[in-house]
Amino acid sequence: MIRILIVDDHPVVRDGLRGMFAGDAGFDVLGEAATGDEAVTVASAVLPDVILMDLRMPRMDGVAAIAALRERGVPSRVLVLTTYDTDSDVLPAIEAGATGYLLKDAPREELFRAVRAAAAGEAVLSPSVAARLLGQLRSPAKEPLSQRELEVLGLIAQGTTNREAAVQLFISEATVKTHLLHIYAKLGVKDRASAVAAAFERGLLTPGRR
Structure with missing residues (x-):
């Protein structure tokens, strides 16, 4: 059974995800968090196998939370689950240590497969995110704006x-x-x-x- 922590600042999203995973015997939702700092505290205590991490949250965002988890040595895999797939969201999350990056419009079975893959240590990327990263690799790096x-x-x-x-x-x-x-x-x-x-x-x- 894969133990999960759900992190999102929207209660309706957390409720929906909890209900989705609770209906499958292969998953156990250990808890929820509404902010990045709360996620770090809860994850450090319960040590889930996979953390479903939103990115844009108050007080501490998802990227900062991922970095904090790595600094604390929390072994949980982090699967980003968000509505944003811009370079400024994807790249920092991957660099911070996210195992995967999935968009919230992913079908239920795709989400389940992604969580199982993340728990096994496999990299998981939604098609649009994978295409974006490939584009970054294939294109020469442009000088950033000042x-x-x-x-x-x-x-x-x-x-x-x-x-x-x-x-x-x-x-x-x-x-x-x-x-x-x-x-x-x-x-x-x-x-x-x-x-x-x-x-x-x-x-x-x-x-x-x-």
Whole structure:
């Protein structure tokens, strides 16, 4: 029997997962947690075989929780279960030590197979995540955007003009244009709209953090 800890900040999601696994004799849900820090505390106490880990949670997110579990030497396998598959979500989770990465729209049987595979120490990736990682490996690494370039891009995403961005950032309009040229080059695009679209696609910008 595979012992599971469910970690998600939404009670309805935790209830749904618990009910799903409780209906199969091959699984035993040891407990639940609503935040990353709570997950670390509970996992350290009950030592589940597999932790189903959400990523975006209050106080401590999933990636920080995965890293904390590794630092404490908790042997549980972590299977990320989330709705997000952007580079800014996938790569940090894998680098932190997640055994697998699955999206919440996965069918029940696929989730069960993923948990069994994770418990056996096998890497588990949803098709879209696997494709994204392969794309990262096949594409030459691009230079990351600087903090100032991200600030410029965030303002552009809000619809500001170059002049308005310059005023808000206390820099010249020419400097804004220079930052934009660097952004275009780094993202492999040719205009403002494409830069904003690429930034959202790669997780550099999110609807809640422009």
